[in-house]
Amino acid sequence: SGRCHGWHVPTIFGQILAGVILGPSCLNLILDPVQTETVGELGVFLILFSCGLEFSPTSFVKVWRVSVCGSLSIITLITVVFTACGSVFHISVYQSIFVALCLSFSSTALVIKFLNDDTGEDVMDLRNSMMGMLVLQDVEVSLIMGCLPLLAQHAPHNMLHSHAPVRKLHSIPRQDTEGDRGTVLFVLLFGILSILIVGVVGRRFLGPMVRMLHRPSTSEVNTLLPLSLCFGVTLLLAHLGVSMEVGCFVAGVIIKSMNKGEQTQHVIEPVRDVMSVVFFTTIGLHVYPLFVWSQITLIILLTLFVVSIKYLVCLLVLKPLTSELQRSVISAGLAQVSEFSFVLASRGRKLQLINREVYLIILSVTAASLILSPVIWKTSLIHTRNKKLEMPHVS
Secondary structure (H helix, E strand, C coil): HHHHHHHCCHHHHHHHHHHHHHHHCCCCCCHHHHHHHHHHHHHHHHHHHHHHHHEEEEEEEEHHEEEEHHHHHHHHHHHHHHHHHHHHCCHHHHHHHHHHHHHHHHCCHHHHHHHHHCCCCHHHHHHHHHHHHHHHHHHHHHHHHHHHHHHHHCCCCCECCCCCCCCEEEEEECCCCCCHHHHHHHHHHHHHHHHHHHHHHHHHCCCCHHHHHHHCCCCCHHHHHHHHHHHHHHHHHHHHCCCCHHHHHHHHHHHHHCHHHHHHHHHHHHHHHHHHHHHHHHHHHHCCCCHHHHHHHHHHHHHHHHHHHHHHHHHHHHHHCCCCCHHHHHHHCCCCCCCCCCHHHHHHCCCCCHHHHHHHHHHHHHHHHHHHHHHHHHHHHHHHHHHHHHHHHHH
């Protein structure tokens, strides 16, 4: 990870590479991968908890038009395009939607690094709009993760035929569950109602505990207190039928609403970073370099296709919302695939929405897009700034 940071490459690659080296494809030093993956799941929960701590409804007032309309439209259009492409290759609608959702989101951590590394006035003007869109995408990720079990229940499984190339997917029929659309709708509405009730009640009764963050105390208490609030709200919502991922996000929003978001973020950040490193390392345990190398042409073509489609969709959606120069830079920043695709793909594989080969391809395309992202961002900034310099002469 340290070497990746020095090369200005996302440190996630170093963590995944460590998992590849320690995993069964190389040294095979991890004797119990199941326990390691269980610890890594805590990293997912704390990442979503941090997203809730950063979510502030008031910050969306100034940029709500770009944040809400832009983010929702981009995710919807990208999902539609990728699902349509999946139908061309005879992939089931459910699996196409899931893969499209994995590839639709953009990396919040990487964009924040871009914004922090460049202090130009043009970049600072875009900061609120881009952060608003990215935070809303993080909210959408938590909701989608909560809905994945419902998608898995109603989805026939598409598995790769053992003698077919990766790009050919064959459908294997599966017996439908007894749940129907009415049941799914009821579960969603009940989940939303449970979140609202827990949010209102939690804000009132958890207040005294949250206010303890202001009091001087030992480091152990300061660390355990927000974690206890996070997992307490999560378990409560889990008993009401709401996914634990959504519960973590709601716990963060509750604490943020009490103006304790920054203090809590500062306290849990070391624990979150350690657990997230474990999670991304466990992803490397499932990456097999020989498979990636055997499909390198497909992975490169898919990466270029995904990045191009995301860039063009962002340009189209942002056209009525921003100026020409602004939408070019924003589109370049959002063209990569989010590290949350690792989380979604991992959860989708456990729910049997995708098989191992598709899972590995998603990981590879995501990693390649993140590597390509700094080049796209710098190129867009240079082009935009040169165009700004030429505008006075043209006029």
